[in-house]
Amino acid sequence: MRIGFFDGVREIGGNKILIEENGEGFILDFGKRFSVNNTYFNDYLGEREWKSPNDYIKTSILPPIKGLYKREIPVENEIDVNIRGVFFSHAHLDHIGLIDYINDSIPKYMSSYTKAVLDHFIDRGLIKEVKNVQIFEEPVKIGSFTVKPIPTDHDIPGSFATEVDTPKGKIFYTGDIYFHGRYPEKSLNFVKYAHDSKPYILITEGTRFGWGFIASPTEDELKKEIVSVLNQTQGLLIGNPYEPHISRILTFYEIAKEKGRKFVMTLPYAKILKRYKLIGDENAEKILSDPDTFIYKPDNPNLNFEDFEEKTIDANSISTDQNKFVLILDFLNTPELLDIKPQKNAIYVHSGGEPLASLDAENTKILSNWLNMFSVPYFRIHSPGHAPQQELLWMAKEINPQILLPIHTQIPERFEIVSNNVKILERGILYDF
Template identity: 50%
Template sequence: MRIGFFGGVREIGGNIILMESNGVGIVFDFGRRFPTSQVFFNDTIKGRPEKGFEDYVELGELPPFRGFYKNELSEEKSLPIEIGGLFFSHAHLDHIGQICYLSDSLKKYMTKGSFATLSYFVEKGIVECMPSNIEIVDGKTVQIGDFKITPYFIDHDVPGAVAYFVETPKGLVIYTGDIYFKGVKSELSNKFVEYAKSLRPYILITEGTRIGWNGIVSNTEPELKEQIKEVASVFKGLIIGNVYEIHLTRIQTFFNAASELGKKFIIHEDYASTLLKYGEFETIASEILNAPNTFVYAPFESKLNIPKEKFVTKDELVSNQVNEILLLNFSHIPELIDIKPIEGSAYIMSGGEPLSSVDPLNTKILENWLSKFNLPLFRIHSPGHASETEILWMAKEINPEILLPIHTQIPERFKVVHANVQVLEKGILTEF
């Protein structure tokens, strides 16, 4: 059996993991790289139109997998491995964002939650296609070649996140995906650690996003809720929150804060769109959307299947700002021109875009808007990944024979808790 990392090596995001046995391979995740990790291409410099994705493969930005892409790679440029399927751990763009390159015939496995998020991205034009040949993997075990793959639900800051247990000819391999221990479903992650430990795995492939983040610890959602309420107790105008649209748990936190403060909870229709999608399998999404104090702000006529009485007009929003909490994402910040936040309003960044560490240009644009409308900025957020101490604790508890870090800038840090940490180089298949 061989394992190779073709993305996520000494960087956050862009995970691409290949496992191969007897000429048949399976792949886990196929994500975009963050701008800070881009080497040869970005939104300005792209692959040549006549070459398509081949330029990306040539320079190592995409893996040389045969039978994987919409346009087949030549034999001399591809690995002699049959890819039997691609398994997505969750639907953040750094794990699913390159899905449109993939062959229609390639089977793509994901959870209901990931499919709902992908559908939202497609509707918004963030992902440019709706891929075919998608199979929902909730509760299923899939056999491909020598591999038997079983998903295991964990907590993360997007619905439908899973780890994968892979039975191989050499023993059990576990891939954590991205994991969180401070969310409202933290019991899922804790049960995952307990179960994984009991199986004595051969290999653990683990994320390490927050390794080296200067020991930043996570707040729980109830703690964040109290911080939001603290801001609202001093700033008596409109409270505007910026949350990632697919972060259901954080939307719930702002909803809970609004409810406890006796305020209307007004959400831009982008948030309503994700709540509709998640409501098909997450009860809390429907409860938030149907709550009597929840209203939807749609500056133009909305196509969402929501009762008309749930919509709030611009005039209604503007006239009642002291009694409202509004979720407004960065892409719609020009709405401030019409809203005209009153004196005493405040703006809370809570995981929405732009991410200051990877998008300084848009962060400056945001700061300009807030300055223009005299809105003080508060950062009330807790990253949706395990902290450094939590991720090292998890690795120590599970205690595999071999530990393979991915999705981290400092993979060597795992040597603090494990004697057999192997750091794979990008694009190199290693025999195990």
């Protein structure tokens, strides 16, 4: 069998892993590379539509795989493998962001949560229309391989590690993973199961190697920290969690409950919680059905609130009673501050939502300008969605594969501390295993 790594090699994100035997194969994840954002293209300068997808293939944004794309224009050195499916470990854009380039005839396997987030991103115009999505719960057979999902915990719901049965033994791919979220048992069960399977290959993330000391608070610890700030100020709490990260939204909701405040969210949060509720998520149901939960309604006659209409609240109601609310406000609704008029005891807690400071300096500056306009202090109270270095090493040692393949890290060599079987990968090469 051959395995090729297109992106995610000595970089964080962009994972695209091709596994094939005798010309039949599949791909694990198909994400956007943060590292080439704003290199050749950006929000203003895009590919030439009539050449799509070749401009992106030639600039290493997409891999040169024959038959993979919606449109086919031959390129040099194409890889000729019949791709029978693409499996998406979770819905972060560095794993799913280029899904809309994949040919409609190729099945796209993902969890029902990942599909919910994908639909949310399509709604927001971040991803174009996608066809042939299959909910991935049962094993899928592709040639001599069987592919299975193993649920894990990450800072977005519905993530899984992937198990691949091959004639030479099992391959496990961790996807992105952490052990300090609300469901550590999922990630721990995965490690135990992989260990017991005596795997041939482990493809593991190594995101936090080289990050130095960054704490990994649990949701409960984050809650305590936010509350401790709030206890000093007693004014309006404005939170900014990442829209699909329901565990963090729940943290802000719990703060509202604890402090006897009303919980208000802008429409994007309400929409994604509704999608989660429709696939049976009990926390989404709890938040949405609470009589003290409200949806923020901007003074915009064109906004359609559909079934949220009865639960809406306007800026004026919040503005006149600021210490009675916890408001989660997505970045694109930041100008609503002009109507909310936060008072000087208000606080802004940036907790994983856009803009991502390390990747988006321009919008981070804009956010800071808005907060300065109202003299609202900015607090970054957040916890990474990835295991810290010592836990990455523990996981690799515990699973103890015959071959260890690090990806989604800038320092793959770091795994050599705990394993003599690390193979350092190069981008775009098909290796024989």
